[in-house]
Amino acid sequence: MRPYYLVFCALAAGVLLTSAGPAAAQDGQDGVEDLDLENAPVITIYGRTFEESEPDGHAPVGVMGDHVHKEREIMLSYRYKRMKMDGNRDGTTDLSTDEVLDSWMVAPLRMDMEMHMFGAMIGVTDDFTVAPMIPYIRKEMDHINRAGVAFTTKSKGIGDVRLTGLYRFFKREKHNIILNAGISFPTGSIDEKSATPTDRNGVNDLPYPMQLGSGTYDFLPGLTYRGYAGDYSWGAQATATIRSGDNSHDYRLGNRLQVSAWGGRRLTDWASASLRVAWESWGDIRGRDPNLNTAMVQSASTTLQGGQRADAILGLNFIVPRGPLMGNRLALEGGLPVYQRLEGPQLKTDHFFTVSWQKTF
Numbered sequence: 001m002r003p004y005y006l007v008f009c010a011l012a013a014g015v016l017l018t019s020a021g022p023a024a025a026q027d028g029q030d031g032v033e034d035l036d037l038e039n040a041p042v043i044t045i046y047g048r049t050f051e052e053s054e055p056d057g058h059a060p061v062g063v064m065g066d067h068v069h070k071e072r073e074i075m076l077s078y079r080y081k082r083m084k085m086d087g088n089r090d091g092t093t094d095l096s097t098d099e100v101l102d103s104w105m106v107a108p109l110r111m112d113m114e115m116h117m118f119g120a121m122i123g124v125t126d127d128f129t130v131a132p133m134i135p136y137i138r139k140e141m142d143h144i145n146r147a148g149v150a151f152t153t154k155s156k157g158i159g160d161v162r163l164t165g166l167y168r169f170f171k172r173e174k175h176n177i178i179l180n181a182g183i184s185f186p187t188g189s190i191d192e193k194s195a196t197p198t199d200r201n202g203v204n205d206l207p208y209p210m211q212l213g214s215g216t217y218d219f220l221p222g223l224t225y226r227g228y229a230g231d232y233s234w235g236a237q238a239t240a241t242i243r244s245g246d247n248s249h250d251y252r253l254g255n256r257l258q259v260s261a262w263g264g265r266r267l268t269d270w271a272s273a274s275l276r277v278a279w280e281s282w283g284d285i286r287g288r289d290p291n292l293n294t295a296m297v298q299s300a301s302t303t304l305q306g307g308q309r310a311d312a313i314l315g316l317n318f319i320v321p322r323g324p325l326m327g328n329r330l331a332l333e334g335g336l337p338v339y340q341r342l343e344g345p346q347l348k349t350d351h352f353f354t355v356s357w358q359k360t361f
C-alpha cells in the first residue's frame with residue numbers, strides 16, 4: 001500500500017549512510033578548486049554569481065515561496081505531487097465501511113490525487129520575485145454503495161492558476177524573512193461530472209472534493225523565515241488560503257491555514273536532507289451546490305469537510321554542483337499524518353509525496 005514511501009525511505013537512508021563526513025567530502029576532490037560552499041553564500045564562477053549553488057539553498061520541496069531570486073533571474077520548476085487517502089474517520093476515530101453505510105447510501109473507500117505543477121519564479125529586483133504556477137490535477141475516488149456495487153469517479157484538468165509575489169523584507173547573513181502575497185484564480189473546473197450507479201449518464205456534479213478548483217478568487221497571504229549556519233538550515237512558514245465571495249454554484253470552500261517548520265542538514269555539496277513538521281486546518285463549506293444530493297454521500301455534505309492534520313515529512317534536496325548540468329535541482333519529500341481530526345465521516349490521508357525538478361537561468 002505504501003510502495004513509494006518505502007522506496008523514498010530506502011533512498012533517504014542510503015544517502016544518509018553513504019555520506020558520512022559531509023564537510024570533508026568536498027575538499028579538493030575531482031581536481032576542482034575548493035569553492036568553500038559552506039562559508040560563501042554567494043559564489044562567483046566564470047564571472048557569474050550563484051547564490052543558488054547549494055542543495056539547501058531551497059527549503060524542502062513541499063514548501064512553496066521559500067526563497068527569492070536575483071534581479072532578472074528566472075527559475076523554472078516542475079513538481080509532481082501525489083496524495084492517497086484511505087478509509088474513513090470521524091473526529092479521531094476510524095470508521096468501518098459498514099458504519100458509514102448505516103448513515104449514507106454510498107461510502108467513499110479511498111481517493112488518489114495527482115498534481116503536476118508547472119511554475120516559474122522571476123526576480124523583479126533582488127528582493128522581490130513573482131511566481132506564477134499552473135497545476136494539472138487528476139482525482140479518483142473509489143466507493144461502494146449499500147447494494148454492494150463498487151464504482152470509481154474520476155476528474156482531471158487544469159486547477160486554479162496562482163500568481164504569488166514574494167518580498168524579502170529582512171535579510172541578514174544567516175536569516176531571511178519573506179512576505180508572501182498571492183492570488184488564486186478560478187481557472188479550475190467546478191463542473192466535473194462522472195457516471196455513478198444512480199446517475200448512469202453522469203448528469204450531476206461530483207461532490208466537492210472531486211472538483212478541480214474553488215470557483216472563487218482566493219487570497220494567499222504568508223510569512224516565511226529561513227536560517228542557515230554551516231551545514232545546517234532551518235525555517236518556518238505560515239500560509240493561508242482565504243476565499244472571497246461565492247462561486248457560480250452558490251458555495252464557497254472553507255479557508256485553510258498551514259503552518260510548517262523544518263530543519264535540514266547538508267550531507268555533501270550536492271545533497272541535503274530535511275525533516276519537516278506541518279500542521280493544517282481547513283473549514284467547512286458555506287452555501288451549497290444545489291445540484292448535489294446531500295443524502296447520498298458524505299462528500300456532498302457542506303458540514304463534513306473541515307478538519308485538522310499534522311504531518312511528519314522527510315525530504316531530500318539534490319543539486320548538480322558543477323559540469324554541464326550544473327544548477328539542476330532534484331528534490332523529493334514524503335510524509336505521513338501523525339494526527340488528524342476530521343469533521344466526519346471523511347476520508348483520511350494515508351500518505352503523500354512530492355518530486356520536483358528546478359533550474360535557475
Ligand SMILES: [Cu+2]
Pocket residue numbers: 067068069075121
Ligand atoms: Cu526559485
